[in-house]
Amino acid sequence: MASFDEWSDEAEAEINGHRLRLVTLRDGHGAVAQEKAVQILPDHYVATEQVAHVFERLGKEAAAEYLRQKLPTTPSLRSGDLGEIYATEYIEERTDFSAPVKRLRWRDHREMAMRGDDVIGLRPAAEGRPINFLKVEAKSEAALQTRTVTKARGALDGDGGLPSQHALTFIADRLYEMGEEELSDAILKAQLVNGITAAHVQHLLFTFSGNDPNRFLRADLNGCGDGIPQIGVGLRIADHQDFIRRVFEEVFGE
Numbered sequence: 723m724a725s726f727d728e729w730s731d732e733a734e735a736e737i738n739g740h741r742l743r744l745v746t747l748r749d750g751h752g753a754v755a756q757e758k759a760v761q762i763l764p765d766h767y768v769a770t771e772q773v774a775h776v777f778e779r780l781g782k783e784a785a786a787e788y789l790r791q792k793l794p795t796t797p798s799l800r801s802g803d804l805g806e807i808y809a810t811e812y813i814e815e816r817t818d819f820s821a822p823v824k825r826l827r828w829r830d831h832r833e834m835a836m837r838g839d840d841v842i843g844l845r846p847a848a849e850g851r852p853i854n855f856l857k858v859e860a861k862s863e864a865a866l867q868t869r870t871v872t873k874a875r876g877a878l879d880g881d882g883g884l885p886s887q888h889a890l891t892f893i894a895d896r897l898y899e900m901g902e903e904e905l906s907d908a909i910l911k912a913q914l915v916n917g918i919t920a921a922h923v924q925h926l927l928f929t930f931s932g933n934d935p936n937r938f939l940r941a942d943l944n945g946c947g948d949g950i951p952q953i954g955v956g957l958r959i960a961d962h963q964d965f966i967r968r969v970f971e972e973v974f975g976e
Contacts, residue, residue: 724762724811729755730957732816737943740952743816744936747959755959759804759969766807766824767792790974792829797963800970801930805862806840808957809928817926817953819843819856822905823896840877842885842893843926846905852916853908857885858926864962866931871938875945878925883950884918924951932962 726732729751735742747755764770768789794800803826813821821843843856859874880886890913897906912918927942929935935956946952959965 723758723815724808725758726812726815729758737940737954738946739948740943740946740954742936742939742943743953743955744939745812745955745957752959752961752965756965756968756972759807759965760972762811763804763807763969763973764789766803766810766826767829768827792827793970793974797966800966801862801864801963802860804966804969805860805928805930808930809858809860809926809955810841812928812955812957813841813843813856813858813926817843817856819845819854819924821856821858822900822902823893825892825896828892828896841926842889844893844905844909847908852922853912855885855890855918855923856926857883857923858928860928860930862930862962862966864932866929866933866935866938866956868938868941871927871929871942874927874929875942878927883920883925884923887913890918920950924953926953926955928955928957930957930959930962932958932960934958 726745729748730745731748732746733744735744774785794803806826810821810824813819821841823842825841840860841856841858843858845854845856847853857878859877861870861874863870890909894906894909894913897903897909912922927939929939935958939954939956943952943954
């Protein structure tokens with residue numbers, strides 16, 4: 723886990739009937755945040771048991787190289803990936819949804835950005851309530867700007883505000899491969915049989931930046947209607963770019 727509570731402070735506000743959460747690195751806790759990021763990052767690129775298998779069969783150096791080949795080397799991709807990783811971890815730690823599929827494991831090439839919805843959160847059906855979906859867009863930028871949030875909002879509003887068909891099929895297929903057949907079937911049933919409406923969906927716009935995201939996320943939420951519940955989360959680490967560099971260098975063993 724990212725263990726946000728160990729190194730950050732969070733403030734919450736209601737904006738236009740929606741939720742705004744500002745998560746800020748606590749003074750003097752940069753080393754803790756970095757340590758936690760280093761711990762969680764590899765698992766988002768390759769399953770722990772797969773690394774262990776390579777280690778057992780081929781040795782420590784081969785296992786380390788196997789992991790390194792999964793990690794991007796360009797600053798922009800590293801930034802975007804860590805933003806998506808933090809969004810995934812935030813869903814698990816701070817919402818009632820889960821994000822069981824770490825989609826970066828299925829990237830075509832380590833230097834290529836992935837397409838489609840950044841993350842899909844799931845809240846299984848219970849007591850007559852159908853399965854619910856959290857459609858997520860994650861943006862990482864040293865200096866967050868209006869155009870970045872506007873682009874993310876456009877992606878969230880795409881497909882009528884619903885998760886894309888491709889994203890749902892991708893998640894269902896991965897869950898089936900992971901042995902989560904019941905949850906996979908529930909997604910496909912909602913997608914192919916019952917149909918998904920706005921009543922089954924929430925949105926999360928997650929930003930990771932070096933500057934204060936407050937005014938950008940407030941403006942975004944003020945422009946949202948009441949059809950789909952919205953959560954805006956802004957994670958701020960002031961030395962954003964240096965932080966990302968240090969995390970990846972430590973994982974790379976540089």
